[in-house]
Amino acid sequence: MSQPRSHNFSFEFFPTKTDAGHEKLIATARRLAEYQPDFFSCTYGAGGSTRDRTLNTVLQLDGEVKVPTAPHLSCVGDSKQELRELLNLYKNAGIKRIVALRGDLPSGMGMASGELRYANELVEFIRSETGDHFHIEIAAYPEMHPQARNFETDLANFVRKAKAGADSAITQYFFNADCYFYFVERVRKLGVETPIVPGIMPITNYSKLARFSDACGAEIPRWVRKQLESYGDDADSIHAFGEQVISEMCEKLLAGGAPGLHFYTLNQAEPSLAIWDNLKLTR
Numbered sequence: 388m389s390q391p392r393s394h395n396f397s398f399e400f401f402p403t404k405t406d407a408g409h410e411k412l413i414a415t416a417r418r419l420a421e422y423q424p425d426f427f428s429c430t431y432g433a434g435g436s437t438r439d440r441t442l443n444t445v446l447q448l449d450g451e452v453k454v455p456t457a458p459h460l461s462c463v464g465d466s467k468q469e470l471r472e473l474l475n476l477y478k479n480a481g482i483k484r485i486v487a488l489r490g491d492l493p494s495g496m497g498m499a500s501g502e503l504r505y506a507n508e509l510v511e512f513i514r515s516e517t518g519d520h521f522h523i524e525i526a527a528y529p530e531m532h533p534q535a536r537n538f539e540t541d542l543a544n545f546v547r548k549a550k551a552g553a554d555s556a557i558t559q560y561f562f563n564a565d566c567y568f569y570f571v572e573r574v575r576k577l578g579v580e581t582p583i584v585p586g587i588m589p590i591t592n593y594s595k596l597a598r599f600s601d602a603c604g605a606e607i608p609r610w611v612r613k614q615l616e617s618y619g620d621d622a623d624s625i626h627a628f629g630e631q632v633i634s635e636m637c638e639k640l641l642a643g644g645a646p647g648l649h650f651y652t653l654n655q656a657e658p659s660l661a662i663w664d665n666l667k668l669t670r
């Protein structure tokens with residue numbers, strides 16, 4: 388089955404610290420660009436730690452690799468003036484899409500400073516500063532944000548953020564399609580029609596994935612965890628099993644009405660492309 392391109396496909400990168408890493412990122416992006424994604428996005432270190440690297444990467448991906456690229460922008464730790472300057476830089480460079488986040492300050496940077504405390508305030512700020520210039524993406528958590536008091540409060544906070552002026556949402560990754568469908572259903576019942584695109588994390592390294600998933604509240608189902616654990620250092624088996632699990636979940640998501648897929652590439656092309664090929668997505 389070939390998926391029509393009414394779906395929205397995108398690839399996410401993180402800005403690298405070294406020249407070698409950056410070159411690899413650009414090579415990965417050029418390879419992924421051949422698949423004609425709708426956009427790329429590039430993460431931002433909360434508190435401005437990657438401010439210049441994110442900016443430069445976004446401008447290069449957008450200008451040279453020629454795929455529309457969305458910077459992530461987080462509000463904790465940045466002043467309104469710093470955010471305003473970045474927004475103007477992006478706007479003047481012709482960037483049209485932005486991923487608006489609260490962010491998490493790295494440990495050691497103390498309590499959240501900054502004038503905007505939550506992502507809904509950042510969405511309002513972007514709209515008040517730049518009107519309708521940007522297509523604003525927000526984050527969604529089908530398995531609940533790890534710091535939320537409970538699911539209902541988190542849902543209400545998501546709805547507030549969407550109503551503040553977001554155009555679409557990208558989810559935290561998950562390994563259970565049902566939690567996505569349930570979340571979307573609940574959001575729709577609250578009168579919000581914002582498209583919600585699943586964020587997809589290819590499985591390539593079990594120990595890193597387990598650590599990261601603990602921190603961001605993504606549950607690895609027991610049957611997946613047990614299987615991955617049993618492969619130990621056998622990277623080929625981890626890749627093959629991970630590819631199958633994620634491809635099948637993506638198939639279910641698209642068949643069930645997900646408006647697209649956003650791949651967390653971790654700056655690697657092959658794991659996302661393997662899933663892309665399994666799904667027989669068109670270019």
Ligand code: FAD
Pocket residue numbers: 429430431432433459460461486487488489490491504505506507525526527532533534535536540541542544545548557558559560586
């Ligand atoms: P919010 O929507 O502000 O929510 C944060 C928490 O506060 C939730 O528990 C929510 O229920 C609660 N809350 C929300 N609004 C209010 C309110 N008005 N009053 C009281 N409570 C409220 N992090 C980075 O640092 N850089 C990145 O580039 C980055 N990219 C990401 C991309 C995606 C697609 C996703 C899903 C996450 C990304 N993150 C990134 C991680 C994200 O910053 C963290 O998950 C962060 O903890 C929450 O950000 P948010 O925008 O979802 O916050």
